[in-house]
Amino acid sequence: MDTWSDPSLLPPPSAPPERARSSALPIVAIVLSSLALAVSSLVLVLVLVLGGLFYYFGGAPYELSDPVGGYSSVYTPGRVTDASGAVVTDVGTYDRPATLGEHTLSWPTVSGGVVEVTVTDVDWDADAAVAADPSNPPAGPDMEYVLATIDVSYTGPGGLVPAEDLYICLESVSWGTCSDGIDVTTAAPLRGIGALTDGDEATATVALELAEGERDSALISVETIDGEPLYLAER
Numbered sequence: 001m002d003t004w005s006d007p008s009l010l011p012p013p014s015a016p017p018e019r020a021r022s023s024a025l026p027i028v029a030i031v032l033s034s035l036a037l038a039v040s041s042l043v044l045v046l047v048l049v050l051g052g053l054f055y056y057f058g059g060a061p062y063e064l065s066d067p068v069g070g071y072s073s074v075y076t077p078g079r080v081t082d083a084s085g086a087v088v089t090d091v092g093t094y095d096r097p098a099t100l101g102e103h104t105l106s107w108p109t110v111s112g113g114v115v116e117v118t119v120t121d122v123d124w125d126a127d128a129a130v131a132a133d134p135s136n137p138p139a140g141p142d143m144e145y146v147l148a149t150i151d152v153s154y155t156g157p158g159g160l161v162p163a164e165d166l167y168i169c170l171e172s173v174s175w176g177t178c179s180d181g182i183d184v185t186t187a188a189p190l191r192g193i194g195a196l197t198d199g200d201e202a203t204a205t206v207a208l209e210l211a212e213g214e215r216d217s218a219l220i221s222v223e224t225i226d227g228e229p230l231y232l233a234e235r
Contacts, residue, residue: 075223076108076224076226076228077227078107078223078228079107080098080230082102091103092230092231094231097219097232099233100119100232101119101121104117104118105222107223107224109158109224110158112157112158113158113198114155114156115154115165115196116155117151119232120151121149122147122149122220122234123147124146125144126146126207127144129145129147130207136185139209140209142211142212145184145207145208145209146170146207146208147186147207149188149203150203150206152193152196153201154197154200154201159197159198160196161193161194162190162193162196162202162204163191165225166190166222166223167180167221167222168190168220169208169220169221169222169223170219170220171219171221171231172210172214172215172217173214175210177210178208182209186204186207188204189204190206219232219233220232
């Protein structure tokens with residue numbers, strides 16, 4: 001018998017396969033869910049960033065009356081006083097420096113006190129004085145040493161360590177240097193002063209470097225660890 005031609009002997013036909021159901025709706029839901037998560041994450045990041053910027057720049061700084069520079073949003077403003085203690089409002093900036101030996105610079109501190117600095121003397125040709133200590137290195141090529149003598153006083157609560165909280169620098173038309181970056185020992189080093197508290201006074205001599213021939217453009221600047229820089233020059 002021909003089993004291939006007898007229909008009764010053939011296996012029953014199988015049912016047609018069921019058509020796959022459309023998966024478009026679940027895909028759309030997944031896409032929308034992912035998009036919502038991404039937007040939420042972006043909003044959270046923006047909130048954190050804006051909040052951090054507000055915290056950093058929006059806090060009220062410690063202020064003395066008559067701040068000199070335009071740094072009040074970031075740095076603590078300082079002020080300049082004359083020999084009588086009167087506030088001088090039109091000097092102390094880079095363009096209008098205060099006068100060496102005449103004006104006193106002051107800033108409030110985080111602890112609620114006030115630090116005052118007066119640059120009493122500047123030796124612009126200090127190579128020989130620095131070389132008197134054989135442990136001191138010579139000035140760099142085309143450079144010369146400058147020695148600045150400063151008086152520091154502190155009043156109020158808390159205290160201040162001048163070697164850590166004060167920066168004495170020198171700037172000229174092509175050069176800038178600060179005392180904490182020069183490994184020179186002086187007769188009265190700043191690091192030799194301990195912590196100053198209410199009513200304490202001290203004197204120090206700091207070494208700076210100046211490019212040769214640039215004395216006419218040289219400015220000395222003083223600033224605290226969180227205070228705006230104030231500038232001085234010879235009259």
